[in-house]
Amino acid sequence: MINKKKLDKILNKVEKPARYIGMEQNSVIKDLNNVKVKFAFCFPDVYEVGMSHLGLHILYNLINNEKDYACERVFSPWVDMEELMRKENIPLYTLENKEEVKNFDFLGFTLQYEMSYTNILNVLDLSGIPFLSKDRTDEDPLIIAGGPCAYNPEPIADMIDIIVLGEGEEVTLELLDKYKEYKENGWDKETFLRDIASIKGIYIPKFYQIKYKEDGTIDEMIPLVDEAPRVIEKRMVRDLDTMYSPETMIVPYIETIHDRVVLEIFRGCTHGCRFCQAGMLYRPIREKSTSRLMELAEKLVQSTGYEDVSLSSLSTCDYSQLQLLVSSLMGEFGDRNVGVSLPSLRLDSFSIDILKEIEKVRKSGLTFAPEAGSQRLRDVINKGVNEEDLVNAVTYAFNEGWSRIKLYFMIGLPTETDEDVLGIKELSYLVKDLFFDRPKEERRGNFSVTASASCFVPKPFTPFQWVKQESIDEFRRKAYLVKDNIRDNKVTFNYHDAELSYVEAIFARGDRKLSKVLINAWEKGARFDGWSEHFSFDLWLEAFEDMGIDGEFYALRQRNMDEVFPWDFIDIGVSKKYLYKEYQKAIAGELTNDCRLKCTGCGIQDCAMRGVFN
Amino acid sequence: MILRVKFNKKNYLKYIGHLDLLRLFQRTFNRAEIPVKYSEGFNPHPKFSIANPLSLGIESEEEYMDIDLVEKINTEDFIKRMNHILPKDIQILDAIYPDDEKSISAKLSWALYEIRFDIEKDLSLDEVKSILENWLNSGEIMISRLRKKGKRKVMKEEDIRPLIQMIQVKEKADNEVTIESVMRVGDGGNLRPFDFVDALGNNIELGMDVDSASLIRKALYIENGERLDKPI
Numbered sequence: 001m002i003n004k005k006k007l008d009k010i011l012n013k014v015e016k017p018a019r020y021i022g023m024e025q026n027s028v029i030k031d032l033n034n035v036k037v038k039f040a041f042c043f044p045d046v047y048e049v050g051m052s053h054l055g056l057h058i059l060y061n062l063i064n065n066e067k068d069y070a071c072e073r074v075f076s077p078w079v080d081m082e083e084l085m086r087k088e089n090i091p092l093y094t095l096e097n098k099e100e101v102k103n104f105d106f107l108g109f110t111l112q113y114e115m116s117y118t119n120i121l122n123v124l125d126l127s128g129i130p131f132l133s134k135d136r137t138d139e140d141p142l143i144i145a146g147g148p149c150a151y152n153p154e155p156i157a158d159m160i161d162i163i164v165l166g167e168g169e170e171v172t173l174e175l176l177d178k179y180k181e182y183k184e185n186g187w188d189k190e191t192f193l194r195d196i197a198s199i200k201g202i203y204i205p206k207f208y209q210i211k212y213k214e215d216g217t218i219d220e221m222i223p224l225v226d227e228a229p230r231v232i233e234k235r236m237v238r239d240l241d242t243m244y245s246p247e248t249m250i251v252p253y254i255e256t257i258h259d260r261v262v263l264e265i266f267r268g269c270t271h272g273c274r275f276c277q278a279g280m281l282y283r284p285i286r287e288k289s290t291s292r293l294m295e296l297a298e299k300l301v302q303s304t305g306y307e308d309v310s311l312s313s314l315s316t317c318d319y320s321q322l323q324l325l326v327s328s329l330m331g332e333f334g335d336r337n338v339g340v341s342l343p344s345l346r347l348d349s350f351s352i353d354i355l356k357e358i359e360k361v362r363k364s365g366l367t368f369a370p371e372a373g374s375q376r377l378r379d380v381i382n383k384g385v386n387e388e389d390l391v392n393a394v395t396y397a398f399n400e401g402w403s404r405i406k407l408y409f410m411i412g413l414p415t416e417t418d419e420d421v422l423g424i425k426e427l428s429y430l431v432k433d434l435f436f437d438r439p440k441e442e443r444r445g446n447f448s449v450t451a452s453a454s455c456f457v458p459k460p461f462t463p464f465q466w467v468k469q470e471s472i473d474e475f476r477r478k479a480y481l482v483k484d485n486i487r488d489n490k491v492t493f494n495y496h497d498a499e500l501s502y503v504e505a506i507f508a509r510g511d512r513k514l515s516k517v518l519i520n521a522w523e524k525g526a527r528f529d530g531w532s533e534h535f536s537f538d539l540w541l542e543a544f545e546d547m548g549i550d551g552e553f554y555a556l557r558q559r560n561m562d563e564v565f566p567w568d569f570i571d572i573g574v575s576k577k578y579l580y581k582e583y584q585k586a587i588a589g590e591l592t593n594d595c596r597l598k599c600t601g602c603g604i605q606d607c608a609m610r611g612v613f614n
Numbered sequence: 615m616i617l618r619v620k621f622n623k624k625n626y627l628k629y630i631g632h633l634d635l636l637r638l639f640q641r642t643f644n645r646a647e648i649p650v651k652y653s654e655g656f657n658p659h660p661k662f663s664i665a666n667p668l669s670l671g672i673e674s675e676e677e678y679m680d681i682d683l684v685e686k687i688n689t690e691d692f693i694k695r696m697n698h699i700l701p702k703d704i705q706i707l708d709a710i711y712p713d714d715e716k717s718i719s720a721k722l723s724w725a726l727y728e729i730r731f732d733i734e735k736d737l738s739l740d741e742v743k744s745i746l747e748n749w750l751n752s753g754e755i756m757i758s759r760l761r762k763k764g765k766r767k768v769m770k771e772e773d774i775r776p777l778i779q780m781i782q783v784k785e786k787a788d789n790e791v792t793i794e795s796v797m798r799v800g801d802g803g804n805l806r807p808f809d810f811v812d813a814l815g816n817n818i819e820l821g822m823d824v825d826s827a828s829l830i831r832k833a834l835y836i837e838n839g840e841r842l843d844k845p846i
């Protein structure tokens with residue numbers, strides 16, 4: 001345990017000390033001397049962000065449910081806390097027992113976004129753990145990682161001992177059971193890693209060597225031990241009703257992004273938007289039954305005291321029993337001061353009747369994501385919505401008393417022209433006209449429309465994994481093109497940092513050569529790169545320069561059809577062939593239907609959806 | 615129906631701010647199924663208020679709040695249900711139905727704090743006592759702090775001596791000194807304990823390490839003529 005008096009002294013000086021104390025309701029504090037496996041779970045960002053992540057609550061309760069295992073939390077200390085911890089020589093500790101991270105058996109990271117990689121290094125450093133697997137001893141915790149970015153783990157492969165591909169509910173416990181067995185019967189790290197290398201969904205980076213071609217692309221990935229498979233299949237839970245689902249959540253004292261019960265209603269998505277990585281990674285759709293959800297909702301509300309239940313999934317309106325679920329929830333909780341909310345509404349399946357039922361929904365802001373400004377470009381990305389959908393949805397929203405509309409777009413999408421980009425302005429103006437064309441007495445509230453554009457980052461395992469990213473100059477030119485053409489104080493246009501998206505694109509499709517850039521950038525002071533106030537582009541440019549790595553090779557290069565990608569050894573079920581076919585259809589502007597209507601042959605072998613939906 | 619409640623706030627939970635504490639109680643009322651009255655209007659919220667909120671970083675042995683209930687409930691039962699759900703470092707100590715209308719915040723006017731701090735100089739207990747006595751008897755004790763003046767913030771000088779009723783040195787062990795002090799709280803004058811600590815830190819003879827100070831609010835009082843009474 002760390003020195004409490006020293007900690008007290010610095011907690012009095014930092015912003016939001018409650019980030020660093022734990023002790024929340026439903027947190028689990030076990031006697032660490034009485035458990036067999038100690039797992040430190042780290043979300044490498046600040047407390048409020050990490051605590052808003054559903055996966056944390058799942059894994060935390062999953063592990064702590066086992067008598068012999070303890071899971072404790074670690075977050076990245078904010079910069080003020082880091083400075084004081086370093087000054088007072090306080091090592092990074094877990095929130096539950098205030099125990100040094102270094103004394104745990106496992107340190108697990110969830111990889112939610114590439115720009116958190118330097119925070120991972122910082123967590124290791126503050127814990128006194130060497131960065132590279134090869135420098136760590138048997139005494140150090142095993143470093144394990146999972147989450148969406150694990151689907152291209154190569155930029156951090158040198159730092160991680162074990163990478164988990166896919167859903168963690170089943171494989172986590174298999175792994176911990178194995179570990180316990182080894183601990184009881186004589187521990188040897190090497191043998192243990194070899195043993196687990198053949199578990200489905202487990203990737204041990206150090207058992208592979210990468211051979212590069214002269215042009216810098218990958219020639220081959222060679223397994224170095226017999227146990228290491230050439231291809232690693234993702235893990236996926238087949239039945240969400242019988243799968244472990246938490247019946248409680250830690251309730252933070254300080255405000256987080258979601259101060260409410262989060263009810264995960266299904267996994268997967270079948271719309272097939274071509275820019276979307278999650279849509280490909282988590283196929284096929286698997287739903288929880290309404291009865292199971294009602295049971296979980298009751299327990300979660302009871303154990304947290306929250307006054308809001310939020311339905312969570314990739315596109316909530318696709319849940320086959322949504323109407324039933326919402327009316328059951330309203331019936332059960334309506335007069336208990338508990339409301340129901342739907343995040344992530346999709347304009348293509350915008351369900352009027354359901355919205356009507358949710359009375360507690362705030363009438364202030366409503367969000368739609370057309371993603372691209374023109375129909376032509378929406379066809380390219382297979383975003384199956386048209387202008388009529390938007391008109392219907394927005395008109396309905398105005399009728400019901402909404403007055404603030406947010407529209408999300410991307411710029412820099414493949415084949416994009418200036419005309420497509422200007423479509424962002426056209427759609428925003430259309431929304432405005434729909435409001436002001438209404439008779440005066442029917443206009444309610446203070447109207448505004450905000451269009452936000454992010455810079456498109458091509459991601460692995462999408463049909464756009466072959467394309468080059470737009471250059472920073474082009475991103476800027478296009479953003480200004482829209483901005484300069486909008487001259488109406490009811491219409492606001494925001495765009496995201498192009499430089500940040502460029503660095504993100506490098507790591508999204510990067511290989512093992514990038515690990516030295518990460519370390520160098522961390523040494524130069526990079527932290528919290530996802531936070532624009534901390535991101536320094538010049539610092540990153542210097543790091544690439546100093547390490548002799550050409551960032552453009554990763555971000556701005558158009559790939560050939562037969563290039564071997566760093567992530568090709570992972571099998572997500574959807575085939576590379578299918579993705580390439582989708583890419584070609586994109587260029588041709590051809591649509592692909594939602595595969596709940598008819599299977600589109602994405603490559604998944606024993607897809608549970610076939611025969612259920614189609 | 616007003617229920618007056620005494621509770622404490624200890625250890626790490628001293629780092630929970632006032633608004634976060636309100637949210638904690640709100641959720642606990644929900645879970646414990648306490649029939650708290652809700653305000654009318656578009657965004658109804660439960661009606662309860664905590665008297666004289668503690669500054670972040672200060673522990674307390676006795677805090678008070680008034681809860682507006684829809685119906686009278688058994689106080690024993692209330693305490694049991696709440697404490698079962700509340701964290702162990704925030705617990706309900708007592709609850710009563712007061713016989714007068716006046717709100718708890720309006721009634722309180724003094725607070726007793728225990729303050730522990732390190733001193734850098736090698737002083738005896740008696741020396742510490744006489745330094746503090748002189749400090750109190752030296753007339754004015756000035757502090758300067760930022761005050762809002764319209765939209766601007768200006769530095770304002772203020773004499774806090776009238777806000778301090780007494781100081782008592784309790785203990786000195788090695789270089790750690792423990793004192794107790796009764797200070798004003800509420801609308802009739804309010805001394806923020808950290809301002810007191812800063813002012814004491816300015817006393818050169820004492821040589822106090824301001825960063826080492828840890829504070830506990832031991833009690834809150836109602837003034838009854840010459841007497842200071844606890845609300846419950």
Ligand code: SF4
Binds near residue numbers: 283601604607
């Ligand atoms: S196999 Fe067919 S139904 Fe299943 S996810 Fe792929 S396209 Fe959809």
